[in-house]
Amino acid sequence: MKFVKKHLLTIYAIGVFLYLFIPVALVILFGFNDVRGRFNFRWVGFTLDHWENVFFGPVFGGVPGLWDSMLTSLRLAFLSSAIGTVLGTLIALALGRYSFRGRGATNVFLFLPMATPEVVMGSSILALFLALRINQGYATLLISHIVFIISYVVLTVKARIQGLDRHLEEAAMDLYATEWQTFRRVTLPLIMPGVFAAFLLGFALSFDDFIISNFNAGPTIQTLPLWIFAANQRGIPPEANVLGTLIFVITVLVMLLNVVWQRRQSAKTSV
Amino acid sequence: MTAGNGIPAVELENVTKRFADFTAVDSLNLNIGENTFFAMLGPSGCGKTTTLRMIGGFEDPTSGTIRLHGDDVTGLKPYRRAVNTVFQSYALFPHMTVAENVAFGLRRKKVDDAEVKRRVGETLELVQLSARGSAKPRQLSGGQQQRVALARALINHPRVLLLDEPLGALDLKLRKEMQIELKRIQQEVGITFIHVTHDQEEAMTMADTIAVMNQGRIERLGSPSEIYEDPRTPFVAGFLGASNLMSGTVSGNEVGLPNGAVIRLTDIQAARCNGHNEVQIGVRPEKLSFFGSNDGNAPVNRLSGVIADTSFTGTSTQYLVEVPGIGQVAVVEQNLGDIHDPGEEVTVAWKPEHTFVVE
Ligand SMILES: Nc1ncnc2c1ncn2[C@@H]1O[C@H](COP(=O)(O)OP(=O)(O)OP(=O)(O)O)[C@@H](O)[C@H]1O
Ligand SMILES: [Mg+2]
Numbered sequence: 046m047k048f049v050k051k052h053l054l055t056i057y058a059i060g061v062f063l064y065l066f067i068p069v070a071l072v073i074l075f076g077f078n079d080v081r082g083r084f085n086f087r088w089v090g091f092t093l094d095h096w097e098n099v100f101f102g103p104v105f106g107g108v109p110g111l112w113d114s115m116l117t118s119l120r121l122a123f124l125s126s127a128i129g130t131v132l133g134t135l136i137a138l139a140l141g142r143y144s145f146r147g148r149g150a151t152n153v154f155l156f157l158p159m160a161t162p163e164v165v166m167g168s169s170i171l172a173l174f175l176a177l178r179i180n181q182g183y184a185t186l187l188i189s190h191i192v193f194i195i196s197y198v199v200l201t202v203k204a205r206i207q208g209l210d211r212h213l214e215e216a217a218m219d220l221y222a223t224e225w226q227t228f229r230r231v232t233l234p235l236i237m238p239g240v241f242a243a244f245l246l247g248f249a250l251s252f253d254d255f256i257i258s259n260f261n262a263g264p265t266i267q268t269l270p271l272w273i274f275a276a277n278q279r280g281i282p283p284e285a286n287v288l289g290t291l292i293f294v295i296t297v298l299v300m301l302l303n304v305v306w307q308r309r310q311s312a313k314t315s316v
Numbered sequence: 317m318t319a320g321n322g323i324p325a326v327e328l329e330n331v332t333k334r335f336a337d338f339t340a341v342d343s344l345n346l347n348i349g350e351n352t353f354f355a356m357l358g359p360s361g362c363g364k365t366t367t368l369r370m371i372g373g374f375e376d377p378t379s380g381t382i383r384l385h386g387d388d389v390t391g392l393k394p395y396r397r398a399v400n401t402v403f404q405s406y407a408l409f410p411h412m413t414v415a416e417n418v419a420f421g422l423r424r425k426k427v428d429d430a431e432v433k434r435r436v437g438e439t440l441e442l443v444q445l446s447a448r449g450s451a452k453p454r455q456l457s458g459g460q461q462q463r464v465a466l467a468r469a470l471i472n473h474p475r476v477l478l479l480d481e482p483l484g485a486l487d488l489k490l491r492k493e494m495q496i497e498l499k500r501i502q503q504e505v506g507i508t509f510i511h512v513t514h515d516q517e518e519a520m521t522m523a524d525t526i527a528v529m530n531q532g533r534i535e536r537l538g539s540p541s542e543i544y545e546d547p548r549t550p551f552v553a554g555f556l557g558a559s560n561l562m563s564g565t566v567s568g569n570e571v572g573l574p575n576g577a578v579i580r581l582t583d584i585q586a587a588r589c590n591g592h593n594e595v596q597i598g599v600r601p602e603k604l605s606f607f608g609s610n611d612g613n614a615p616v617n618r619l620s621g622v623i624a625d626t627s628f629t630g631t632s633t634q635y636l637v638e639v640p641g642i643g644q645v646a647v648v649e650q651n652l653g654d655i656h657d658p659g660e661e662v663t664v665a666w667k668p669e670h671t672f673v674v675e
Pocket of ligand 1: 339340358363364365366514
């Protein structure tokens with residue numbers, strides 16, 4: 046009992062960690078399952094077939110659409126987050142640096158996409174496209190993703206801008222930097238961590254979005270979440286687990302690299 | 317950089333700045349000569365920073381004209397003005413090294429590499445930071461950061477340097493050191509410094525000329541001793557040092573006080589009373605000394621009273637003398653031995669030339 050009291054926090058932390066990690070562990074594990082039948086729910090036996098299938102199978106594994114939808118999602122996430130980050134950063138600069146008519150209203154409108162249920166948002170964007178007689182496809186999908194990414198980008202970048210000392214920009218201008226040079230040399234480098242974080246957030250939001258994509262992708266485009274949802278009707282092949290595992294591992298590696306890089310940066314400047 | 321062609325380094329003509337319906341600077345007229353150390357002094361919110369920001373180009377005046385060395389610069393962007401600013405918060409670029417910070421202005425002017433290197437080295441030496449060129453600003457102490465900010469501005473050889481309370485964030489000892497340092501640098505590089513502060517002692521030790529501001533206007537302009545000895549307004553008298561102010565009725569060179577005492581004025585001071593009946597006069601506490609009640613050697617301006625309070629401050633002793641009909645009069649005496657105790661009856665006296673008239 047004494048032991049429990051002393052280590053309560055540790056035990057609690059381990060519990061939370063397990064709760065979060067067990068589903069991920071199961072996804073990874075069932076990528077190695079020698080599955081029989083359509084459903085990959087029961088452990089049968091260990092095999093590397095699915096991994097081999099993903100990497101060396103004929104056009105990635107005779108699992109039609111899996112790899113294609115993965116690439117579609119990656120490309121979509123990259124493009125929508127890149128565009129969303131640029132647009133959102135510009136909006137954040139305007140909101141954080143200038144006062145103009147309609148600034149309050151802009152703030153409210155930017156908050157709306159985050160507060161609105163995705164179903165409402167997805168369907169209303171669809172309704173807009175239908176009203177304008179725009180056919181669903183890659184363009185509509187991209188636009189709808191940019192729309193909801195922008196809000197998150199503005200929020201993230203604006204926080205960074207508001208933390209910035211205004212006098213820094215004035216000092217740059219005082220030292221003969223034009224508006225553009227001030228932005229290039231002082232403002233942008235200083236808000237870059239925020240911009241980068243916003244890009245990653247946008248990427249992640251786009252990559253795993255299902256609801257809005259479902260409304261706006263149209264019949265010909267399939268993102269990974271859409272593919273998995275469709276596959277679920279027939280039974281998800283273990284190759285999907287393998288891809289999931291890969292995404293997970295790559296994400297963790299990137300995060301670790303980031304930590305190492307930041308350690309080294311701060312070590313360099315504190316000599 | 318030669319002085320004497322008569323064109324002021326900075327010229328403000330009827331400069332007014334309004335924020336919504338609040339007037340922060342009220343039709344200011346000001347000429348600042350070349351190579352002067354000019355201090356702007358005033359209480360919080362009197363418009364010092366706003367004035368400085370208009371000279372630097374960060375704020376446009378609502379009306380009026382600003383000239384630098386005779387050229388109208390009103391409305392010009394900061395990067396088109398040959399002035400540089402040392403900000404109160406220093407505003408050093410946190411993502412650049414000290415050397416990069418200092419080189420920033422020259423880089424924007426496309427000065428070639430070798431020249432930039434040479435001048436950065438030179439300027440860092442001037443502010444005694446040669447060893448810290450590759451450090452980041454946050455690794456420096458407050459005083460060092462302050463000197464980087466100074467170097468970053470000075471390297472551009474501006475003809476006018478604006479300093480907004482540059483020593484405000486430093487502790488007392490460092491502030492004293494930096495005051496001497498700043499004065500040395502100003503004399504060494506020979507440019508106009510406009511130094512904003514609300515520390516009267518700082519302004520008096522450093523400046524050639526002081527402007528005392530109050531509510532968006534300049535109340536008094538002159539050398540430190542002129543302003544101190546003849547403050548002219550009750551506000552300036554109270555803001556710069558301590559003073560004893562008394563009201564009385566003027567006739568010729570004399571002012572009759574309510575207790576019957578008659579105070580003699582100099583001709584110059586008396587001339588300023590022309591057209592007035594009631595005036596306020598003042599005298600600085602250190603100009604007063606104690607005398608025996610019938611001492612023939614005492615100066616002619618005399619008041620008698622009882623010591624109400626004595627406080628010893630080390631080099632001097634401060635007394636408060638209760639003078640019937642006038643109130644408490646402050647006296648500061650050097651500590652040369654005899655200290656007067658509360659309750660003692662005394663006569664204090666001072667010379668006519670130490671009496672000033674305020675309006
Ligand atoms: N951007 C602004 N908008 C509205 N009012 C302002 C603005 N800038 C300054 N003011 C007002 O103008 C007045 C003068 O401000 P200023 O900053 O020039 O004072 P200061 O003399 O520098 O005071 P301090 O010694 O406290 O720095 C203040 O009352 C301030 O509230
Ligand atoms: Mg100020």
